[in-house]
Amino acid sequence: MKKLIILCGASGTGKTTIQNYLLKQYGIPRVLTHTTRAKRKEEKDGVDYYFETPASFAQKHYFESVTYDGKQYGSSREGLERAWQKNAIVSLVVDTAGAVEYVKRLGKQVNVWHIEVSDKETLKDRLLARGDDAQAVKQRINSFESQRDLQIPAEIQNNTQVIVNDCWEKTTQLIDQLIQKR
CATH class of the missing domain: 3.30.63.10 (Guanylate Kinase phosphate binding domain)
Structure with missing residues (x-):
């Protein structure tokens, strides 16, 4: 069965970094x-x-x-x-609303990974480190979309893997375990 790994979460949590890891480490292409x-x-x-x-x-x-x-x-x-x-397994970065739509339409073909960090300061620091303007970062973190994406929607809570991306080594260990389970 073809599978789709959905990576969702707020800006700065590391979704694209994880997507790049999946491609480099496992040859899982992005949509x-x-x-x-x-x-x-x-x-x-x-x-x-x-x-x-x-x-x-x-x-x-x-x-x-x-x-x-x-x-x-x-x-x-x-x-x-x-x-x-x-490839039979692919990845896609979308917001949490998009994740809900994919689960509704594709069901068990979708594995949702909600990427999180322990605190908003980490998000702020990561967004600033990638060159975003300080005022834009503040607006982005406080936006409706960012606040929404910090939470797992009720419709997909039971089918979502939480990945707390505070430590890259621990994150990759968890990803490796998830990939090996499939």
């Missing part, structure tokens, strides 16, 4: 998402995102999508199927 925003100089279509026009974006079948700063972002059935062509 590429779609966006209508302009491609940055260093980005490649089909590698970083699927860059879409508003018209082509509208033609996909999305599990979840959002509009941020006038640009659309979403994860699609097509993107998931392309990733599954590469």
Whole structure:
């Protein structure tokens, strides 16, 4: 059976770092998402995102999508199927609302990992360390979305693995155990 590892949690918890570890350590590819925003100089279509026009974006079948700063972002059935062509297990970073949608639609094919840290100061420090502006970090941490993503939604609490990512060594040990169980 094909599987999808969903990585969700607030910004700064380490979701992308864990996704990169899964790729490097286990060859688990990530599901590429779609966006209508302009491609940055260093980005490649089909590698970083699927860059879409508003018209082509509208033609996909999305599990979840959002509009941020006038640009659309979403994860699609097509993107998931392309990733599954590469490997039977794939990973995807989405917010907790997206995680709920994937579980509703794909059921037991989805393993949700909620990534957490012990305190908000760690989140703040990590966001600042990656170059985010101090005022933007404060706004992000206090945003509705960030507060929502600190919690596991009731609909998926019984099917979610919590990973407290305070110590990278302990985090990778837990990930290794979870991967070996499958």
